[in-house]
Amino acid sequence: MDDQPEMKAKNPWHRPRIIFITVLFVIGIVSMVAIGVVQNKPLHQKYKYGIVLDAGSSHTSVYIYQWPAEKENNTGMVQQMDACNVPGVGISGYSTEPNRAGDSLKSCMDKARSIIPNHRHPETPVYLGATAGMRLLEMKNAAASEKVLESVERVLQTYPFSYQGARIISGQEEGAFGWITVNYLNESLRQASGTLGALDLGGASTQITFVSGQKQESPDNSIDFRLYGHDYHVYTHSFLCYGKDQVLKLSLANEIRPVHTKTETIVVEDPCFHPGYRMNKNFQSVFNSPCVTGLSYPEKNFVHMGSGNGTKCHAAVRKVFNDSGCSYSICSFNGIFQPRVEGQFGAFSAFFFVMDFLNLTTLSLDEAKEELGKYCATPWEIIKQNHPNVKEKYLAEYCFSGTYILTLLEDGYNFTSHNWQDIKFIKKIGNSDAGWTLGYMLNLTNMIPAESPDTPPLPYGGYVTLMVLFAVMILLLGLLACKVFRRPTGSAQKEII
Ligand SMILES: O=P(O)(O)OP(=O)(O)OP(=O)(O)OC[C@H]1O[C@@H](n2cnc3c(O)ncnc32)[C@H](O)[C@@H]1O
């Protein structure tokens, strides 16, 4: 028993060995933490890109989207990187010279090529979707619409991207993808809670889409989605010819009909244009659309003269809605089934442009009607003086467009003063425009899974924190163990001293 402490005290390697083991232990722990951190660190942000061309009736816009390469299936990850407005008219406006349709896209496509990194070009998908302008052209002249699509296809194929096709999308798709876009951007798809309805007003058609708990009486208007593990029963309808440019033609045509055409100068008085507004127009510009049907018209010009009367304008616009003949329990207009509107709505495109210009976005329905009445009665000269920088065509039409919007929402879709505040007039959500294009791309690239993707139980930050805490705990335990392990030796040494 006496020999033992003497032997330990004499061992010259005892202390260095403990130091060596401790150092190794510390290095081990530090390496473990370092490897954990490095291994799980997000890779240097790498983005992927996608391009969607919205070939609308009034103009084409090119949207470029980007998303972090490793997070394709996470909601809210795809963002709009850039939007480019193609100069000139929409592609359906090139029906008589189709080659110019493709050429018109070049400036925006060149821009896309310059802002997307070169090494991503071959894998960047390009989609073109045409909406109501091309639907109408197809109805009027199928061969011309085919040529226009061929022309845009030829040009898009000259770019180094992955061309995925140019086609006319259906009104149902336009409504559904607009709904997906706003709910994806609003991050409402992951939570089973409320979604946003989508209201889109274009130049040639308008769409209404919302989740409805009521019985869907018309299969054409009903879509079922399963997204991120949730089921959605969505009502949608697209009214062709009810975009604001076509309704202007319809309502003008209604006012022209009673006019006696034998007189020298035909004057059409219009309560939806400001007093003092006088413009020479061609009958053809009103009657050239398949939306304005069954009428012969004189090959003459007419004088379009404003009288600025909100009440009469509302009455004139009201005539474009047909309220008779609903074969369902409930309809919007023109015999189309529509359940009662439910929940919150995002109203975008021309709903926003017009209501925002008129400063009506935050008013109640009654206040909006009153303000609009005053605006319509304002003389055209004063309107022009007050807005010298606004395009004159838009400026002349805001009274009509505002009246159409209020009439469509109240008399058409049956919103009331009680649920008026449920409509939010929006242009963007975050940095991305509200519209059908993002939803279209998410769908075609399978970026919205039916089931919720498996997510790690801990976020990255939480994972690293836990790793560090555990490492520190093990280190402390190790040191404690060393101390306890050394204690008998120390007391034995003391005994010798
Ligand atoms: O959906 P479709 O019917 O194909 O048409 P579009 O896609 O071309 O239609 P937009 O939403 O781009 O525009 C809708 C209408 O609003 C008009 N518009 C665009 N910007 C506007 C602004 O700032 N003020 C007023 N009107 C505007 C435009 O000329 C159209 O008549």
Ligand SMILES: [Ca+2]
């Ligand atoms: Ca549109």
